[in-house]
Amino acid sequence: MSYELSEILISEEEIKKRVMELGRQISKDYAGKELIIVGVLKGAVIFLSDLVRNIDSSVKVKIDFLAVSSYGASTKTSGIVRIIKDIDTDIKGCEVLIVEDIMDTGLTLSYLSRIMMEREPRGLKICVLLDKPERHQSEVNIDYCGFTIPDEFVVGYGLDYAGLWRNLPSIYVVRPSI
Ligand code: PRP
Ligand code: MN
Ligand code: MG
Numbered sequence: 014m015s016y017e018l019s020e021i022l023i024s025e026e027e028i029k030k031r032v033m034e035l036g037r038q039i040s041k042d043y044a045g046k047e048l049i050i051v052g053v054l055k056g057a058v059i060f061l062s063d064l065v066r067n068i069d070s071s072v073k074v075k076i077d078f079l080a081v082s083s084y085g086a087s088t089k090t091s092g093i094v095r096i097i098k099d100i101d102t103d104i105k106g107c108e109v110l111i112v113e114d115i116m117d118t119g120l121t122l123s124y125l126s127r128i129m130m131e132r133e134p135r136g137l138k139i140c141v142l143l144d145k146p147e148r149h150q151s152e153v154n155i156d157y158c159g160f161t162i163p164d165e166f167v168v169g170y171g172l173d174y175a176g177l178w179r180n181l182p183s184i185y186v187v188r189p190s191i
Contacts, residue, residue: 016174017190018181022167023160025182028142031159032060035140036067038157039110047073049102049109051129053121054080056114059171059179060142060159064112077102081121094124109134110156114171115143119151126153143167143184 039048048068052061061076068074080098109129116122122139129137140157147164166188168174169181178185 015190016166016187018168018178019186019188021183022162022165022186023170023184028159028170028182028184029063032063032142033067035157035159036064036069039064039140040067040069040072043068043108044071046108047075049075049077049104049107049134050112051100051104051109052076052078052112053114053125054078054098055179056171056173057112060114061112064140075102079125081125094121096128104129104132104134106133106135108136109138111137111139113139113141115145115167116141116153116155117145117148119149119153122153122155123151142170143172 050061050065052058065074065076077100078098079096079100082095082097111122111125111129113122122141126137126139138156139153141155142159144155144158144161145164146161165186166174167184168178168187169184171179172184173179174187178187
């Protein structure tokens with residue numbers, strides 16, 4: 014089966030506006046503080062790069078990345094997620110914000126927040142661009158959320174299908190082509 018881009022779910026303009034609002038909120042919440050922003054490769058890269066440019070200079074922002082294994086869908090639903098590239102930063106006693114493109118089942122974020130909490134940061138918050146509540150298997154508290162979306166397969170703005178379409182500036186629904 015092959016897949017094709019269907020309609021735009023969230024336009025470039027809508028994303029831009031919302032990312033600006035999130036940046037403004039984060040700027041307020043962390044004003045005068047140092048904040049380590051941890052992006053989850055690869056999906057979060059586009060969102061993170063726009064988000065950090067909307068956080069003003071009142072926040073001392075540092076950026077780091079980690080990558081988790083996806084193992085294919087079946088293993089992921091078993092809840093087994095593994096860090097394959099860790100952050101370089103020691104986060105003990107620091108304010109940390111995990112940035113993700115999407116919370117789907119929530120398994121990635123629940124695993125990551127557990128692992129990060131073991132490192133004893135002063136505070137840990139989570140920021141996602143998209144949240145798909147219908148798919149949650151694991152409940153994780155999201156502190157900053159861009160959009161709540163229905164259970165559709167989406168790509169663009171960092172999100173991929175088989176590694177493709179991350180570069181699209183809007184978020185599209187993908188459907189099987191007939
Ligand atoms: C996707 C997405 C999130 C995760 C969400 O990553 O970018 O990281 O899955 O799913 P979950 O809530 O069910 O755990 P993916 O494994 O596709 O890797 P990628 O970011 O490199 O595309
Ligand atoms: Mn991802
Ligand atoms: Mg992916």
